[in-house]
Amino acid sequence: MKVITTKGVVKVYNPDKIPVKALNGVDLEIKEGEFTAIVGPSGSGKTTLLNVIGGLDRPDEGDVEVGGHDIDAMSDNDLIDFRKEHIGFVFQAYNLIPVLTARENVEFVMLLQNRPKKERRERAEELLRAVGLEDKMDKRPSELSGGQQQRVAVARALAPKPDFILADEPTANLDSKSSANLLDIMAELNREEKITFVFSTHDQRVIDRARRIVTLVDGKVSSDEVRGE
Amino acid sequence: MILIMAWRNIWRSTTRSLVVIGAIAVGIWAALSLTGFATGMVKSYVNNAVKNIVSHIQVHQPEFLDENEVKFNIPDVAEVEQAIRSEEGVKSVSLRSIANGMISSSKGARGVVIKGVVPEDEARVSALEENTVEGEFLSEEGRNPILISEELGRKLNVGLRSKVVLNFQDRGGSITAAAFRVVGIFDTGNKPFDQSHVFVRRSDLNGLLASPADSALAGGALAHEAAIMVNDIRNVDTIAFSLGAELPNLKVQTYREISPDLELYEGQIKNISLIYLTVIMLALVFGIINTMLMAVLERIKELGMLMAIGMNKLRVFFMIVLESVMLGLVAMPVGLLLGYITIEYVGKNGIDMSMYAKGLESFGMSSIIYFELDPGVYGQVAIGVFLTAVLASIYPALKAIRLRPVEALRTL
Numbered sequence: 001m002k003v004i005t006t007k008g009v010v011k012v013y014n015p016d017k018i019p020v021k022a023l024n025g026v027d028l029e030i031k032e033g034e035f036t037a038i039v040g041p042s043g044s045g046k047t048t049l050l051n052v053i054g055g056l057d058r059p060d061e062g063d064v065e066v067g068g069h070d071i072d073a074m075s076d077n078d079l080i081d082f083r084k085e086h087i088g089f090v091f092q093a094y095n096l097i098p099v100l101t102a103r104e105n106v107e108f109v110m111l112l113q114n115r116p117k118k119e120r121r122e123r124a125e126e127l128l129r130a131v132g133l134e135d136k137m138d139k140r141p142s143e144l145s146g147g148q149q150q151r152v153a154v155a156r157a158l159a160p161k162p163d164f165i166l167a168d169e170p171t172a173n174l175d176s177k178s179s180a181n182l183l184d185i186m187a188e189l190n191r192e193e194k195i196t197f198v199f200s201t202h203d204q205r206v207i208d209r210a211r212r213i214v215t216l217v218d219g220k221v222s223s224d225e226v227r228g229e
Numbered sequence: 230m231i232l233i234m235a236w237r238n239i240w241r242s243t244t245r246s247l248v249v250i251g252a253i254a255v256g257i258w259a260a261l262s263l264t265g266f267a268t269g270m271v272k273s274y275v276n277n278a279v280k281n282i283v284s285h286i287q288v289h290q291p292e293f294l295d296e297n298e299v300k301f302n303i304p305d306v307a308e309v310e311q312a313i314r315s316e317e318g319v320k321s322v323s324l325r326s327i328a329n330g331m332i333s334s335s336k337g338a339r340g341v342v343i344k345g346v347v348p349e350d351e352a353r354v355s356a357l358e359e360n361t362v363e364g365e366f367l368s369e370e371g372r373n374p375i376l377i378s379e380e381l382g383r384k385l386n387v388g389l390r391s392k393v394v395l396n397f398q399d400r401g402g403s404i405t406a407a408a409f410r411v412v413g414i415f416d417t418g419n420k421p422f423d424q425s426h427v428f429v430r431r432s433d434l435n436g437l438l439a440s441p442a443d444s445a446l447a448g449g450a451l452a453h454e455a456a457i458m459v460n461d462i463r464n465v466d467t468i469a470f471s472l473g474a475e476l477p478n479l480k481v482q483t484y485r486e487i488s489p490d491l492e493l494y495e496g497q498i499k500n501i502s503l504i505y506l507t508v509i510m511l512a513l514v515f516g517i518i519n520t521m522l523m524a525v526l527e528r529i530k531e532l533g534m535l536m537a538i539g540m541n542k543l544r545v546f547f548m549i550v551l552e553s554v555m556l557g558l559v560a561m562p563v564g565l566l567l568g569y570i571t572i573e574y575v576g577k578n579g580i581d582m583s584m585y586a587k588g589l590e591s592f593g594m595s596s597i598i599y600f601e602l603d604p605g606v607y608g609q610v611a612i613g614v615f616l617t618a619v620l621a622s623i624y625p626a627l628k629a630i631r632l633r634p635v636e637a638l639r640t641l
């Protein structure tokens with residue numbers, strides 16, 4: 001089963017000066033195919049949790065297992081390769097490689113995986129069409145709006161068919177129409193490609209679309225609500 | 230695609246990249262031109278020394294070299310001359326008889342080496358005829374003609390058609406003196422040589438050198454030195470070697486043995502180009518490091534993102550090295566071409582150093598230097614630039630892969 005489990009995860013920043021317990025014992029299990037929102041006040045540890053799950057940051061205590069792999073046992077470079085194969089990231093900003101076109105950005109991770117050129121091309125075009133950017137494929141990020149850039153980022157995260165997509169406030173810089181649009185795309189891909197989505201957000205309209213809502217307060221899970229659609 | 234990325238990355242900061250590319254190109258140009266200049270100088274020095282003074286090969290009686298006395302002449306001159314002329318690769322030979330003596334005028338006297346030459350033979354071996362700047366070269370006409378240098382003329386206060394007296398010992402050991410008339414003034418550009426050498430006809434000198442006891446030597450049979458020019462200077466060692474085997478009782482020396490400084494200078498050409506290259510590349514290393522470091526530091530976030538989405542450290546490292554190498558590769562053809570044009574142009578037309586020529590000429594060089602470059606140096610420079618670019622990128626590339634993605638992403 002492609003699940004994410006965290007057990008007693010603690011992450012302390014600034015252990016020497018003024019320690020900040022960004023995560024303070026998080027136990028969580030996210031199953032395959034879920035569409036989960038992580039919510040909570042600013043500073044509650046949402047970004048930190050996503051980074052720890054994605055192996056961008058290492059927990060000080062506790063275990064993180066992603067798709068059966070013990071994240072803590074891997075070296076930094078192994079983690080990079082692990083992400084390349086299994087995890088797609090969407091950040092709040094600075095997602096795209098500025099010197100590459102939308103199409104090349106989407107192809108990029110597949111290229112790192114040494115997929116054949118034809119497959120890369122077809123998949124990139126298919127995904128860009130899916131996110132409604134068929135007419136922007138050869139544009140560089142600087143020629144795209146914020147919403148278009150985030151859609152390219154989602155397309156890129158999806159391109160290598162990862163098991164999980166981790167998105168940290170993907171809609172934070174978007175207007176409500178673009179947000180709704182992006183959420184539609186994410187939900188559809190979640191259904192059709194069976195990709196597990198975990199995203200953090202402050203946005204009530206985004207929260208409304210989630211099927212599971214995990215609320216963090218002060219680095220702890222304070223509520224965990226599963227809803228039908 | 231990493232190639233494309235690297236290529237586009239270097240053009241993100243066009244001005245900065247162009248500045249480094251320009252610096253590298255100028256560096257290549259300078260390395261080539263300086264090496265071409267140095268090679269040209271050395272070659273000019275060696276050529277001048279060869280054609281004015283030492284010639285390619287010289288043959289002597291071994292004792293003559295030690296004692297410098299007129300009695301140590303080359304035995305069986307006619308056969309020796311024949312042997313040398315029939316040696317393959319030999320272009321010309323001049324047999325000289327030599328006496329150490331004194332030249333005097335009403336104004337003074339100086340010690341000189343008196344060389345007796347056969348005018349037409351000498352003209353084919355050395356540049357003495359071309360170097361005769363006033364009057365005429367020695368010929369068969371007239372009584373006791375002599376060539377002296379401008380320097381010596383000034384010192385003795387004599388000019389064309391003046392009379393000078395030569396004093397020296399003949400083979401019997403008695404001092405003889407004879408009057409000579411200045412028919413020509415020469416100037417090789419090498420002051421020490423010019424001040425201490427005069428040229429007369431060998432037949433005149435031999436007539437004076439032969440003591441009554443050995444009058445058989447009076448005509449063409451007396452010579453102390455055979456000066457030889459070969460067709461191709463690169464064969465000088467093989468020709469000297471085979472002459473040595475043929476003339477076992479004589480000492481055969483190449484210009485390098487006669488004038489060890491020439492060998493030293495020739496040997497330095499390679500080192501010179503390496504030294505210039507190293508110095509210039511060292512300067513470039515810092516320029517490239519600086520540029521690449523800036524390129525890495527202003528892209529921290531992006532590099533973090535690349536590692537977050539799966540670009541591993543080896544690839545990030547490789548991308549940075551590639552960017553640096555590309556800067557070098559763009560600059561390389563420009564610099565090589567500029568250098569080539571400079572070398573070819575100055576190689577043909579020469580560069581007039583007469584502003585500094587006084588200094589140069591007293592060192593035995595021409596005032597016009599023709600650049601010259603061993604074609605291998607272009608390859609050497611190309612490899613040098615490539616290695617420099619790779620070396621200079623290592624530190625910035627290490628800096629890039631030491632970034633941790635989260636921290637890099639958090640950097641604003």
Ligand SMILES: Nc1ncnc2c1ncn2[C@@H]1O[C@H](COP(=O)(O)OP(=O)(O)OP(=O)(O)O)[C@@H](O)[C@H]1O
Nearest residue numbers: 013014020021022041042043044045046047048049
């Ligand atoms: N590098 C760091 N050094 C020190 N403290 C940090 C660091 N990163 C995060 N923190 C602290 O850890 C806590 C959790 O931060 P985190 O970014 O995970 O919160 P968040 O829930 O994502 O907040 P937001 O909604 O504002 O994005 C905060 O108190 C934050 O100040």
Ligand SMILES: [Mg+2]
Nearest residue numbers: 046047048168
């Ligand atoms: Mg956050």
